[in-house]
Amino acid sequence: MEARTRISGSEHWTRKGDVKLFLWQKSPPTGEKPKATILFVHGSSMASQPTFDLQVPGRADSSVMEWFAERGFDTWCMDMEGYGRSDKSRPINCDIANGADDLAAGSQYILKHTGAKKLLVYGISSGALRAAAFAERHPERVARLALDAFVWTGKGSPTLVERRKKLAEFQSKHRRPIDRKFVHSIFERDHPGTADKATIEAFADAILALDDSVPTGTYVDMCARLPVVDPARISVPTIIMRGEFDGIASYEDLIDFFGRLPNPDKQFSVMAGISHASFQQKNYLTAYHILHSFFTLPDPVYRG
DSSP, rough: OOOOOOOEEEEEEEEEETTEEEEEEEOOOOOOOOEEEEEEESSSOHHHHHSOOOOOOOOOOOOOHHHHHHOOOOEEOOOOOTSTSOOSSSSSSOHHHHHHHHHHHHHHHHHHHHHSSSSSEETTTTHHHHHHHHHHGGGEEEEEEEEOOSSSSOOTTOOOOOOOGHHHHHHHEEEEOHHHHHHHHHHHHHTTTTOOOOHHHHHHHHTTTTOEEEEEEEHHHHHTTTOOOOOGGGGGGEEEEEEETSSSSSSHHHHHHHHOOOOEEEEEEEEOOOOOGGHHHSTHHHHHHHHHHTOOOOOOOOOO
């Protein structure tokens, strides 16, 4: 069997006003022109590299960035303000709207640096909300949009019912602590057993190496301010990716959102055996292949 080429990463930095933002890139190993450029957007409780460039011994293709880079894509992720290696100095809670501002700054840098005309954008959980808000504001920068573990109004969400019990606490401060027990809870709250122990521990190690606290803004938005995006204003081709056991949103909430998307180039995909953190699940290759299929779908020739 031919040995796989190790794909190295490169760090980049850009600014949103005075705020310094970290970006991470992994490109195809061949040196050929990429098929397209992907921007991955992380969620509420962890930075970008643990989510999208996770290395787990014995678990092939743990890094979704490397998996797509091996298939010819230029892949990027970035730490939102308040997370990971990005600036954490401002006394704000870094809500969804602020994350959309980060994506505006990050996407501008990526497009200028790579010469790409548009980006394929994937967001998970509150990262999906950030990505959707960004697509509302800048459809000209988005070729295709993937919303994973997404929530619209919050109606029927068991996860948010429990989270709202601590809303007053989240509203009282700009950051909330995270630890290994918290990371474990991500995989225990919906359907225990969907992720293996080694992956969970590697994920926790990577998250906690960068942060011992994270901003409260996305939690406040998801508990008290939904909806924060309008499907009628998302004009780009869009896929909704929903884990079978994910408790962040009900099927009814997502189907209602999906029905209001104006672009007929849209898909709704249920991922069997998956709960919330798709790329850290036992069935992670399901998520990879669904996303790859959508990102490589040809544009319609006939539109009627």
